[in-house]
Amino acid sequence: MSTRTAAKASWAAGNTVVVLAALIPVLWLASLSFKDPSTIADGSFLPHKWTLANYRGIFQTSLFTRALVNSVGIALIATVLAVAVGSMAAYAVARLRFPGKQVLVAVTLLIAMFPAISLVSPLFNLWRQLGLFDTWPGLIIPYLTFSLPLAIYTLSAFFREIPWELERAAQVDGATPFQAFLQVIAPLAAPGMVTTAILVFIFCWTDFVFAISLTSTSNSQTVPAAIAFFSGASQFQTPIGSIAAAGVVITIPIILFVFFFQRRIVAGLTSGAVKG
């Protein structure tokens, strides 16, 4: 009994440390965003003078609002494409035997490992030649390159969990392989797709390297890139409050996303599919 209590206590202590380590910077950022510019550097954890001026400020500048639109648009399109294409690829990887499958999987992994920064200069030149520089597709394409491996890996793990007999049953019931995929397998893999979508969205949403180097104007600048261009009221003032406020704003969708879909990620939709 006492060892169990001790074990519980040590777990609780460990968890607290981890949670605090993760949350304190976020809370610090939130605190900064509510501080009046005059007290920004006071070093206090809680703001002495609460203000919404920083938020009002960023939403009044088109730099931020346009960037927000770009961020949402680019991340959503990249996510939808990655999940749609990734599902089909993952399904093939999980279910079919075809020549070169091992090579495909290995290359996919290789791409995922590839340092993004090394692609920046070639892409910069290439995109300018092709007219993709500072456009939405100019960011969506490299995002797909790096999120597809992630999507294929996660989704193929989910597809492997789904009993093969379900597709066989669907095919015998008169479904084409595509119908079987769409009407039987895809709904069952929905939790996997949601998980993947969240991961891909977060990747696109938080990317800085491509965003800063492949964009130049509010045509396609995303929030992480735009924040770097924030300026203070005067040349000598650092826009810490605005940056903090923008940081908080772009964190909110991610928090909502995870809260909203957590249930579905955890819920095992396949229970009852087979004996048991």
Added chain:
Amino acid sequence: MADIVLDHVTKRFADGTTAVDDANLHIADGEFVILVGPSGCGKSTCLNMMAGLEDVTEGEIRLGGRVVNQLAPKDRDIAMVFQSYALYPHMTVRENMAFGLKLAHLDRAEIGRKVDRAAELLELNGLLDRKPANLSGGQRQRVAMGRAIVRSPQAFLMDEPLSNLDAKLRVQMRTTVARLQNQLGTTTVYVTHDQTEAMTLGDRVAVMRAGVIQQVGTPEELYERPVNLFVAGFIGSPAMNFLPGTLEDGHLHTALGDVALPAEVRAKVQRSGGGRDLILGIRPEHFEDAALVNGRRAEGLTFSAVVDVLEALGADKYAYFRLRGPRATAQELEELAADAGANDAPGGTDQVVARLDPASRAREGQRLQLWFDPGKLHLFNPGNGAHLTL
């Protein structure tokens, strides 16, 4: 409805293993045929080839006279019941059953009518709006059957549909399956490894071993006239007893005593290529407690043995005993023993079982006089397992 023909069908997998070797089988329209055999004998592969879930390496499969080798499962108009049921977990019972009809673009009213009819037949009416996760094993099994019959297909293919049910429910569902097939009259191929299911359900039974169909026949034929050791040992419960014997001067020397073989039996053995060493098989019910055999005593032979274990089941008594001398050995018997798990249980392979009249006074540990009718003996060639006196 249609007949199904397997015409010299062979299935070789990519890794070179032959799962089905030159299978020939004609399943008549409306017939209920069982494919039975130990696991890995190729019976499920056969079924999957009929369904179109597995390619045919050589030979032809014809459904209603039409060669279907190249047809996708959806174009074959067959329904399949899977061992795991394979119900769609995100659909209700009604949606599960309607899935195939929807894909066939039937109108809603028609679908509703057909689903209701099938549900009534299987007593699923109250469950139509439930999801599979909220059903018991038996209910899931019935939904799987419902999903098959609702489409009125050319044929039903069933892959061990009852093996996930507990023993009692399995017996109940067995009669349900038999009744359904009688009612619907749809050609049915049923795969099982359970010889009791095979014997009770099928119009005809095909016994498979290592990818080869050993014998096809009615349950009675298989039971009474098995073509080889494998069929003889596989069909029947408890299984046939096998003993070694040597043939000398027209007499068969066995641990049960010497049996004088009639001239025509000897001639048959010789014609079938039997040598000096034979394996004889005798079914448990062809033994009897010698004390209870009155008039026929002279027709048979008596021997005595010490009863190891006695199982009194009410209607029957099973006496297990051991005999002196070596046990019968043949490739087929090894396989059967492995399949029955006898090698894992001590003393499983060399004991003999006799079914006695319940009036028998046999006691465990006591010597018992047993009687048997030598006319009921089966003689096999230990080399190739062939039955020598058919």
